[in-house]
Amino acid sequence: MELRWSSDGAVVELRWSSDGAVMELRWSSGGAVMELWWSSDGAVVELRWSCDGAQVELSEMVDCFNEITMNSDCRVVMLSGAGKLFTAGIDLTDMASDLLSPKGDDAARISWNIRRKVVKYQEAFSVIERCPKPVVVAIHGACIGAGVDLISACDIRMCTQDAWFQVKEVDIGLAADVGTLQRLPKVIGSRSLVNELALTARKMFADEAKSSGLVSRVFADKEAMMAGALEMAGQIAARSPVAVQGTKINLIYSRDHSVTDGLDYMATWNMSMLQTQDVMKSAQAAMEKKSPKSIVFSKF
Numbered sequence: 651m652e653l654r655w656s657s658d659g660a661v662v663e664l665r666w667s668s669d670g671a672v673m674e675l676r677w678s679s680g681g682a683v684m685e686l687w688w689s690s691d692g693a694v695v696e697l698r699w700s701c702d703g704a705q706v707e708l709s710e711m712v713d714c715f716n717e718i719t720m721n722s723d724c725r726v727v728m729l730s731g732a733g734k735l736f737t738a739g740i741d742l743t744d745m746a747s748d749l750l751s752p753k754g755d756d757a758a759r760i761s762w763n764i765r766r767k768v769v770k771y772q773e774a775f776s777v778i779e780r781c782p783k784p785v786v787v788a789i790h791g792a793c794i795g796a797g798v799d800l801i802s803a804c805d806i807r808m809c810t811q812d813a814w815f816q817v818k819e820v821d822i823g824l825a826a827d828v829g830t831l832q833r834l835p836k837v838i839g840s841r842s843l844v845n846e847l848a849l850t851a852r853k854m855f856a857d858e859a860k861s862s863g864l865v866s867r868v869f870a871d872k873e874a875m876m877a878g879a880l881e882m883a884g885q886i887a888a889r890s891p892v893a894v895q896g897t898k899i900n901l902i903y904s905r906d907h908s909v910t911d912g913l914d915y916m917a918t919w920n921m922s923m924l925q926t927q928d929v930m931k932s933a934q935a936a937m938e939k940k941s942p943k944s945i946v947f948s949k950f
């Protein structure tokens with residue numbers, strides 16, 4: 651089975667392997683390749699990109715996460731880099747023609763066009779946060795600039811011992827504008843540390859990333875990390891999708907609102923979601939000491 655469509659010049663292909671076990675969404679644009687792998691039951695989606703140097707085609711993230719959001723088989727997303735490093739951030743060779751040569755007949759039009767561009771970049775990461783399926787990101791090697799914007803929008807971060815992180819934008823004359831300055835302070839408890847990283851562009855290595863709370867797990871190497879991430883994704887995918895997606899949505903809502911508002915939103919959320927059959931199924935399995943993996947939940 652194969653589905654192809656083109657959006658903004660990008661070609662998206664959706665196809666299943668011959669045994670139906672692996673579904674692959676692959677698109678290519680500007681040399682960057684992203685792949686989306688689905689587990690045999692469709693519950694875990696693994697998104698990898700190949701990025702040896704730079705070149706992550708951000709606009710395609712939006713199509714990808716919209717696809718994932720609408721797919722009721724998918725319960726969790728795993729994101730990782732397929733190249734020798736996670737990402738080197740924005741393609742510096744492309745910046746001059748893209749960001750630094752704004753079009754428009756006067757200052758108002760030029761400014762408006764730049765604004766549009768920034769918002770489009772922001773959307774590429776906000777779509778991850780808006781996706782109700784939890785996103786586990788596995789980081790190896792360098793994670794620079796836009797990479798930090800990206801991982802800040804994910805739900806669970808893990809890395810290899812050789813990983814390092816750099817809020818690099820000040821070094822290229824930019825205030826980071828696609829999410830790091832907004833989300834990182836909510837990820838890392840220390841405001842002073844966030845300020846230091848963003849203002850000096852110094853590298854942060856795996857151990858500090860763990861102690862500061864940027865990542866929750868560090869693995870010896872990529873192989874161990876991918877196994878750990880897959881295991882965690884499987885644990886999440888085994889739980890009620892009503893409970894899991896409601897948890898993600900309410901955690902993010904509460905992060906951005908007062909406790910009172912968060913509780914109010916939660917009460918309204920569960921007005922409907924408590925009517926799910928998943929509660930009874932899950933409670934019964936717990937009483938019978940059965941693994942959540944043994945429960946069959948309806949698609950959500």
Ligand SMILES: CCC/C=C/C=C/C(=O)SCCNC(=O)CCNC(=O)[C@H](O)C(C)(C)COP(=O)(O)OP(=O)(O)OC[C@H]1O[C@@H](n2cnc3c(N)ncnc32)[C@H](O)[C@@H]1OP(=O)(O)O
Nearest residue numbers: 703704738739740741742743768771794795796818819828
């Ligand atoms: C509205 C806009 C929103 C977005 C804003 C985003 C901002 C950012 O992302 S800021 C961060 C930009 N990125 C960088 O500054 C990274 C610069 N690169 C490096 O620090 C190193 O190259 C790196 C640590 C990634 C790898 O080092 P290594 O010693 O292993 O290899 P190199 O010889 O340095 O690089 C290999 C080739 O890759 C090219 N390259 C690396 N990064 C980029 C990049 N970001 N853009 C374009 N090209 C990159 C590098 O030039 C080498 O190419 P070549 O010489 O042709 O082999």
